[in-house]
Each structure stands twice: as C-alpha cells, then as structure tokens.
Amino acid sequence: MEPFDSNPVTDFVARKFRDRRVFPLWCIACVSILILLGTVHVLFLRAPSAFPTRTIITIKEKTGLNEIARQLYDLKIVRSPSWFRALVILESGQRGVLAGDYYFENPIGVFSIASRMTEGNFGLTPARITFPEGITAAQMGVLLSGELVDFNNEEFLKLAKEKEGYLFPDTYLFLPNVKFPEVLDTLRANFNKKIKSIEENIKAFNKPLQDIVIMASILEAEARTTETRRIIAGILWKRLGLGLPLQVDAPFQYIIGKNTFQLTTADLQYDSPYNTYLHKGLPPTAIGNPGLDALTDAVTPTKSPYFFYLSDIRGNMHYAKTFEEHVANKERYLR
DSSP states (O other): OOOOOOOHHHHHHHHHHHHHHHHHHHHHHHHHHHHHHHHHIIIIISOOTTOOSSEEEEEOTTOOHHHHHHHHHHTTSOSOHHHHHHHHHHHHTTSOOOOEEEEESSOOOHHHHHHHHHHTOOOOOOEEEEOOTTOOHHHHHHHHHHHSSSOOHHHHHHHHGGGTTOSOOOEEEEOTTOOHHHHHHHHHHHHHHHHGGGHHHHHHHTSOHHHHHHHHHHHHHHOSSHHHHHHHHHHHHHHHHTTOOOOOSHHHHHHTSOOTTTOOTTGGGOOOTTOTTTSOSSOSSOSSOOOHHHHHHHHSOOOOSOSEEEEOTTSOEEEESSHHHHHHHHHHHOO
C-alpha cells in the first residue's frame, strides 16, 4: 500500500482551523493564571491594609517558625502565616529567621519581610537628633518622641526632670528602638565628659556645681553672647552675695511659658519657688540644660559696676548701676 500523500493546501487549512480553536483556550488559560496570581497577591502576598508603620517587631531567640508566623499575622504584618513560612524555608532552608528587633518604616509585602528576616536586615538606622543649648527636659521629650519608636515620653520626663541641667545639649545618634533610660544615661555621660574640660575653672570659682549649673541655665536663657553672659553672671553672683533677689525673667518661661515681653504685673506675683522676684537665691533647679559656653561663663564672670540689666526687643543689652537708671532704661527700651 502506498503512503498517503499529504496535500499542502489541506494541511494549511487544517492547521489554521486547529489554531483558531486553540487560541481562545490559550487566552482563557493566560487570563485565568493572571487572575489567580493577582488573587494570590491580594489575598496573601501584599502588605495588609492595617500594616503598622513605624513599628519595631521583636523576634526572640529560639522562637519557632510557626510561632513567628502567627506573631506576624496577629500583628497585621503578613496576610498569611503559611506563605510566610514557605518563603522563609525557600529563602534560608533550616537557618530560618534571625532573632532581633526589626523596624518597619512603611508597609512591605511578605516576600520582603521573609527576605529581611532570613538575612537579619533589621532596618535600624540611627536617628540624628540635635538638642540646642538651653533646651528643657520637656522639650527634649518632644523631639525624642517625634524621632524614636515607642518612646515612653511620660516615663522619660519623670526621670529627666530630676536631671534638668545635667542633660547635655548636643547632636546624638540614637537607634529607633532605644529606651529612655539609655537616652538619659547618654545625655548625662556627655555632661560629665564635657564638664571635665572646665574642671579647673570650677574648682577655682569655689561654688557648688549645682549652683553653677543653675546659674548657667539662667545665662543661657538671658543672653546670647559670651560677653553679655559674663557681664550678667557678674551681676547675678554679686546680687546673690549681697542677699538681693535676682529678679530675672527667664524662670517664668520655664514655669508658665511666658517671656520677658509677655509678663504682666500679676505674673510677677506668681507663687512659685522659681519666682526670683518673690524669693531670694537661685531657683531650686536649673531651668534648662546649658551648653559648655554658658557653663564656662558662669564660672568666669566679668566684674562691672552694674546691678541691673535688660534686653530690648532687638536683643541688645542695657545695663544700669542704680534702680533709677534701670527704670529709665525700661521706659526707654521696653515701651
């Protein structure tokens, strides 16, 4: 029997007929796969809508993968514990997740989470925080709360207020997960380090460090240049030595939030141990955290014949030898 001779024309027609029948099926299959992949992504792989941003997740040592997956699911970090487990095993085999604190600034999908946790990519980039000279403990707390994660400002302030004046203003690098006791220890340690540089001046001045810190905090608030701070230091130490009240306005900013130009006659009668118009001597604590320049100026005062001073609206300082001259300066520069 002779082999069947194919007809090119009929073969072409048959092939086209088959293609026309198969092509729609291929289209349907591709669309179905895309829909399936999209569904999987939406349901399991992408970040949950309630993903907690700016959050630190702690993975403890020797925690099992199932427990970690459930922890991340409960915290709305992943949508599916099963997918997380599968991806971790695929990424690292038996090594699993590395323990530590993981910081999540923004929502990310389960692929990225599994990758970071198997590689130990904690995402803890230090926050750069600058505290200006004269800043109070309360103001420090506001800055820290804005930069750090889960920072307990209330607990910070309870201890920080006791250390007012000794929390050195400077630029610091803190990890997002740092706790408030460590912050306080760092600030106080920096103060101790800086104060050593003027240790000889402090010894020669022969006054308690507490008094020097309080005076420096007043100088920090009252003046902006070394020259004026030292002249004011001379005036205030002289007033203290003669038993005169200091009568400085800076503490009112600390206790009632008002500066010199906002104070009223009634404010000057505000009952507080920080009111240096009503009470002689230094305030009970510092009214801020002075920098090294102010601390130095407090122990290197400039002698002068003046007993009074005031700053005008432009920040220029005006001095007076007598109360009458001081009143005249008030009339001239504060009206």
